[in-house]
Amino acid sequence: MRKNAALLGATGAMGQRFVKMLEKHPFFDLRLLIASEQRKGKKYGKEVRWLLGSDVPEYVKDMEIHDFKLTNFEREGIDIVFSALPADIAREYEGKLREHGYTVFSNSSAYRMERDVPILIPEINAEHIELVKLQKERYGGYIVTNSNCSTSGLALALAPLRNYGIERVFVTTYQAVSGAGYPGVASLDICGNIVPYIKREEEKMRRETRKILGKLEKDEVKDYPVDIIASCARVPVRDGHLEAVVLKFRKDVEVEEIKRKMESMKGLEGLPTAPAKPVIVRDEEDRPQPILDAYAGEGRARGMSVVTGRFAKFGEYIRFYLIVHNTIRGGAGASILNAEYALSNGYL
């Protein structure tokens, strides 16, 4: 049952989160670390600028960093590949791996909107994984993506409300700097400041959320018909994206009903990175907050729950806030959960 895993972009902000979350993983053994050519041959523990506190995990300290060559994958007997590469490079490398029969779980936006590629969040659209069968026929291997970090929080909070008919969503984000990778945003731009622009983020939130919440019909996903107006800003917070969400439904819905729906969403059983509660509702007047709520969830699933709060109704609009940990539920954790789901359901 155990699978040998490779990690593309192992030295970046997201790559490090993968390294941490794959330590002692019950299904996956991390065997191959890939970064840019200049790091080739260097030891991970010496080379990486470790961002996640404490120390580089012992199990990867002495592993050598490789550049991207298919022979490295063959030599290590790689079964699955996790990708934390910038989109332009991901487009080339992930495509090449797929054509050589590999299975890729990607964080990058490169393939997310392709018709035969799922943006998988197994708690809400598990059936979308069927799309990989089309890819297998076409290319030999397949790519499963997880969504953009801010989208993952929004999609999880909206999913239990789909049946009420969500007509329009206004979402304003307050996004952490780790979302921009390392070194990311220049300190002079972000210290004591807010930058009301994140390249392509607003469009990603709109397109990806509609696809994630959509229905699989025959060979493609039919978008969920909701209008999403996103306003995205970078704020001087290290981890955790806060989002203020205003919803308009096609019929009248009460706040208490919405909270009940979110709270009753079930976690997936038997998957190590699946939180027992995908959405946690808080009633305090000043939650959720990045420092207090970004790491909600237990054990391996720490940081995998989205936390909502501050519900209010204003006429026909409902408002709430949410927090999503951008490199865990919005990144590495999402990919790992997708791989666990694929393995446990016979797709690997």
Ligand SMILES: NC(=O)c1ccc[n+]([C@@H]2O[C@H](COP(=O)([O-])OP(=O)(O)OC[C@H]3O[C@@H](n4cnc5c(N)ncnc54)[C@H](OP(=O)(O)O)[C@@H]3O)[C@@H](O)[C@H]2O)c1
């Ligand atoms: N950070 C987040 O919260 C977040 C959330 C969701 C999705 N994502 C996505 O995840 C991906 C990675 O983001 P990040 O924040 O981790 O970025 P990052 O910190 O800039 O890391 C990029 C990684 O890619 C490697 N890389 C760059 N060029 C390469 C090449 N030619 N060949 C092999 N490796 C190469 C880098 O290696 P070197 O160190 O050697 O340069 C580094 O390991 C992006 O697509 C991003 O959009 C990020």
